[in-house]
Each structure stands twice: as C-alpha cells, then as structure tokens.
Amino acid sequence: MARRVLAATGLSDELPTIDGVTEGWGRGVINCPFCHGFEVRDQRLVQIVTYPLGLHPTPLFRHLTDRLTVVLHDPTGLGETAVEALAASGVTVERGEVCRVLTGPDGKVSGVELGDGRVLEADAVVVGSRFRARADVLAGVGLTTTPHPTGVGDVLTVDARGETAVPGIYAAGNVTDPSLQVLPSCPGQPGRRHDRLQPRRRGPARRRPALRRGGRMGPPLRRSQPGLERQP
Structure with a gap:
C-alpha cells in the first residue's frame, strides 16, 4: 500500500454547445494563437466568446490578421471597456448568439451562422473551451x-x-x-515545495576541489592574479 x-x-476541454464546434475542433475550429496562429495569419477569423476570459487571446489574434470578427455569444462578465477597445482597434464586434459553424463541400470551415440568420464568412473559427x-x-x-x-x-x-x-x-x-x-x-510548480515527496539529503553536499594547472587539486586560479597568462 x-x-x-x-x-x-x-484536464479535459469542455466545448460550448454550438453545432459544428466539436466536429471542427483542432482543425478549422481553433483556440490558441500560439498553437494555430501562424497557420491562420491574414485569414478571415471569427471568434466566438462564450465566457468572461474569452477575450484574453483576442489582441494576439488581432496582430495576426486585420480580418477578425468577434461574436459575443455570451457577454456575461465581460468588461465593456475591453469590448470598446477592440472595436476602436478595428475589430468588428457582433452581439448575439451563434447558431452553428458552417463548413463547405470540402469539409473546411466556411463561416458562422448567427441566431438572426446572418452568415459571417470565415476561414477559421476561434472558440475557447472551459x-x-x-x-x-x-x-x-x-x-x-x-x-x-x-x-x-x-x-x-x-x-x-x-x-x-x-x-x-x-x-x-x-x-x-x-x-x-x-x-x-x-x-x-512555482512557489511550491515537494519536500515530503523527495528523499531527504543525508548531510551537507561536498564540493569538489577545483583542478589546478598540471592536474593538481587545489583552490581555483583567478585570471586577475598576475603571471597566470604566461606560465611555462
């Protein structure tokens, strides 16, 4: 015992219950600007925000493309100041629920359908998971x-x-x-000690003496000491 x-x-990813998100997860539906950003640079991106921290990666995606649209699917807990800052930077902000993620005949993401029937064209969709x-x-x-x-x-x-x-x-x-x-x-993890999981050291660690020139053991020589550079 x-x-x-x-x-x-x-942990596991809990995806929002939006049609097409699970099917496209990891392909046309992405979540991380560091993992997927290079592949979708300069493309049409639609980000679906479903929880308060959902806007956290948005500025990074904005640096990757100037064709970014943010849909506030669930704006609960979002700061209006952050939303206004995005709009001021040129990001199109839509307020309303998303009905589903659309795909084309080739199986790739083609857009996002909103609850009012409008379709936002997209080459990739950004969705954050819980x-x-x-x-x-x-x-x-x-x-x-x-x-x-x-x-x-x-x-x-x-x-x-x-x-x-x-x-x-x-x-x-x-x-x-x-x-x-x-x-x-x-x-x-930073700030955490795992002493009780690690074997305890028996006594202080012993330092190895430095090796002097000629192979003899002794204190290390310093370059600042005169005459060390040109010894026979």
Whole structure:
C-alpha cells in the first residue's frame, strides 16, 4: 500500500454547445494563437466568446490578421471597456448568439451562422473551451473540484506543497491550475515545495576541489592574479 499518492491526471476541454464546434475542433475550429496562429495569419477569423476570459487571446489574434470578427455569444462578465477597445482597434464586434459553424463541400470551415440568420464568412473559427479537472478517480476518498477564480473551469485545490485536503494525497500539473502546462510543471510548480515527496539529503553536499594547472587539486586560479597568462 502506498504511503503517498501523486495525481497528475490533467484536464479535459469542455466545448460550448454550438453545432459544428466539436466536429471542427483542432482543425478549422481553433483556440490558441500560439498553437494555430501562424497557420491562420491574414485569414478571415471569427471568434466566438462564450465566457468572461474569452477575450484574453483576442489582441494576439488581432496582430495576426486585420480580418477578425468577434461574436459575443455570451457577454456575461465581460468588461465593456475591453469590448470598446477592440472595436476602436478595428475589430468588428457582433452581439448575439451563434447558431452553428458552417463548413463547405470540402469539409473546411466556411463561416458562422448567427441566431438572426446572418452568415459571417470565415476561414477559421476561434472558440475557447472551459477546463475540467480529471479528478473523478479521487472521488472515492472524498476529493472534489472547485471553480477556478477566473471562471475558466474547475480545479483540484492543493496547498503550497501540492497536498490536497486528504493527507498523503498530492496533485500536480494543470489538474490544479489550467495555466500549468508541460514546461512549468516539470521542475515543480512555482512557489511550491515537494519536500515530503523527495528523499531527504543525508548531510551537507561536498564540493569538489577545483583542478589546478598540471592536474593538481587545489583552490581555483583567478585570471586577475598576475603571471597566470604566461606560465611555462
């Protein structure tokens, strides 16, 4: 039986319930300007905003194309100042629900149909997903997820050392924070110590003596000492 358990189960994407989003996810329906931005540069983009943090990547997409339209499908929690700033930068802003994402005969995204019947032509559609922590495996010990403060989804709450509310059960990675992707999670999450998961060092570490010229051991020579540059 394990004395401690480390859960690094990650998260899953919860897509908005709009026809065509799931079918085109990862192809014509994208979410990240860093992952997909180069491929859609200078193209017609329609971004569907469905939650308060949905406008976070919009300025980056605006740098990639001047043919960007933002549809406020669900404006709940959005700051009007941010919306006005987008409009002032040349972004077309539509207010209203999206009916579905359209595709052409070749299966590629061709546009977005709004609730009033209008169609916005598009080469790609930007949609943000909500993140759901994969913590069902821990339900048996009484652990459940809590909403993330930003509204992007839910997470498994841990303390500064990564320990959950159940002693001996730890969690790491984006199951505890959606912003912790592969690289930030590898060396340990910032500000968190994992002392209880790591073996304790027996005594202070010993420094190796520096190697002097001629192979002898001793203190390192400094370049500032006179006569070191031209020794026979």
